[in-house]
Amino acid sequence: MESQDLAFETLSVHAGVQPDPSTGAIMTPIFATSTYVQTTPGKHLGYDYSRTSNPTRTALEGSIAALEGAEHCLALSSGCTGTDILCHTLEAGDHIVSVDDVYGGTSRLFRTVWARHGVETTFADLAQHDLAAFIRPKTKMIWIETPTNPLLKIIDIERVVKQARQLNPKPLVVVDNTFASPYFQRPLELGADVVLHSTTKYLNGHSDVVGGALAFNGSELRQKLHHIQNSMGGVPGPFDAWLVLRGIKTLALRMKRHEENAMELASWLEKHPKIEKVLYPGLKSHPQHEIAKRQMKGFGGMITFFLKGNLDVARNFLERVRLFALAESLGGVESLIEHPAIMTHASIPAEMRAKLGITDTLARISTGIENVQDLRKDLEQALK
Ligand code: P1T
Numbered sequence: 188m189e190s191q192d193l194a195f196e197t198l199s200v201h202a203g204v205q206p207d208p209s210t211g212a213i214m215t216p217i218f219a220t221s222t223y224v225q226t227t228p229g230k231h232l233g234y235d236y237s238r239t240s241n242p243t244r245t246a247l248e249g250s251i252a253a254l255e256g257a258e259h260c261l262a263l264s265s266g267c268t269g270t271d272i273l274c275h276t277l278e279a280g281d282h283i284v285s286v287d288d289v290y291g292g293t294s295r296l297f298r299t300v301w302a303r304h305g306v307e308t309t310f311a312d313l314a315q316h317d318l319a320a321f322i323r324p325k326t327k328m329i330w331i332e333t334p335t336n337p338l339l340k341i342i343d344i345e346r347v348v349k350q351a352r353q354l355n356p357k358p359l360v361v362v363d364n365t366f367a368s369p370y371f372q373r374p375l376e377l378g379a380d381v382v383l384h385s386t387t388k389y390l391n392g393h394s395d396v397v398g399g400a401l402a403f404n405g406s407e408l409r410q411k412l413h414h415i416q417n418s419m420g421g422v423p424g425p426f427d428a429w430l431v432l433r434g435i436k437t438l439a440l441r442m443k444r445h446e447e448n449a450m451e452l453a454s455w456l457e458k459h460p461k462i463e464k465v466l467y468p469g470l471k472s473h474p475q476h477e478i479a480k481r482q483m484k485g486f487g488g489m490i491t492f493f494l495k496g497n498l499d500v501a502r503n504f505l506e507r508v509r510l511f512a513l514a515e516s517l518g519g520v521e522s523l524i525e526h527p528a529i530m531t532h533a534s535i536p537a538e539m540r541a542k543l544g545i546t547d548t549l550a551r552i553s554t555g556i557e558n559v560q561d562l563r564k565d566l567e568q569a570l571k
Pocket of ligand 1: 265266267268290292293332336363365366384385386387397398399515516517531
C-alpha cells in the first residue's frame with residue numbers, strides 16, 4: 188500500500204522499515220559501522236561512509252518523512268544541528284525573520300553565532316503582527332515555531348506562508364514542529380517548506396537521545412541540505428537513530444495520552460488560587476485557541492503558567508514537586524517541570540526575556556503519560 192493511504196498510527200509502526208533482507212529480523216538492525224566494503228573502487232551496495240548515510244538512519248528518515256508527509260528527511264545529531272544546517276543555506280547580508288518566542292538555543296544560534304557571520308535576525312511576534320512589517324529585501328528565511336517555547340503562542344502557518352509566497356525572492360518557510368509533533372500538526376500540508384524536529388523530544392519520547400530531523404519536499408533542496416550535512420557532519424549515531432525509530436512506533440499512543448493529561452492539568456491549574464494565569468492552546472482562554480483548533484489535530488502536552496508571587500515562590504514550588512522532575516527538555520514519558528528564565532531560556536538577554544514576558548514566576552510543564560490524578564496531587568502538594 189502507498190503510504191498516503193495509511194493512517195498515522197500504521198505509518199508510525201511501519202513506515203521506513205523493512206525486515207532485514209539478510210536475516211529476516213523484523214526490527215531494523217543497528218548498523219554499527221563507519222564504512223562499507225567496495226568490490227572495485229566506486230562500486231558498493233549504496234553505502235560508502237556513515238557520515239554520508241547509514242542504513243539505520245535511512246530507516247529513521249523514511250519513517251519521519253512519512254509522518255510529516257514529506258518526500259525527504261535528514262536525521263541529524265540534534266535539533267540545533269537542523270537550525271544550523273538551514274542557516275548554512277544563507278549568505279552574509281541575508282536576513283531571517285523569526286518568531287520572537289523560540290527555544291533559547293535557537294535564539295542563541297541566530298543572535299550569537301550567525302549574526303557574527305553577517306546573517307541578521309529580526310525577532311517578531313507573528314501571533315500579533317503581519318509578516319510584511321518585518322521583511323527586508325534580503326529576507327531569505329522565515330522561522331516559525333508553533334506552539335512556541337515557552338509561551339505556547341500559536342502562529343497561523345497558512346497565513347504566514349501566504350504572505351511569504353508573495354515575496355520576491357521567496358524566503359524559505361521553516362516550521363519547528365517539535366512541540367506539536369506530526370501527530371498533531373503537519374506544517375508541509377499547510378504550505379511550509381521545511382519542518383524541523385528536535386527528535387530529542389516527542390519523536391523519541393524516552394529522554395534517552397539527543398537528535399534532530401529536517402523533513403521537506405524536492406530533490407534540489409535535499410541535495411543542498413544533504414551536501415551541507417555531509418560536509419559539516421552533524422549525523423546521529425546508529426544506536427541513537429535506532430532508539431528514535433523505536434520510540435516513533437508508540438508516538439500516536441503517547442501523544443494522545445500527553446494531551447489528555449495536559450488538558451486535565453491545565454484546566455485544574457487555571458482554577459487554582461495560587462496560579463495567576465495558564466497558557467495552554469486547548470483552553471478557551473488561550474488567545475489563539477481558535478487558530479490552534481483549526482491548525483492542529485490536538486493541543487499537545489506542554490503547559491506554561493505564571494504563579495502568583497515572586498521568584499522565591501516559584502523556587503519553593505519547583506523544589507517541592509516530587510513526581511515531576513525539575514529538568515530541562517520535554518516530550519518524554521515522564522513529567523518534567525522547569526523554570527524557563529533560569530533554565531532553558533537563560534541564554535536570552537534579560538531585557539529580551541522581560542519584553543517577551545518570560546518572568547521569574549513562569550513555569551513550564553511537559554506532561555508525561557503517568558496517571559493524571561497522581562500528577563495533579565503532586566502539583567497540589569507543591570503549591571500548598
Ligand atoms: O536540544 P536539541 O535536540 O538540539 O533541540 C533544540 C530545540 C529545538 N526546537 C525546540 C522547539 C526545542 O524545544 C529544542 C530544545 N528544547 C529544550 C531542550 C527545552 O527544554 O526547551
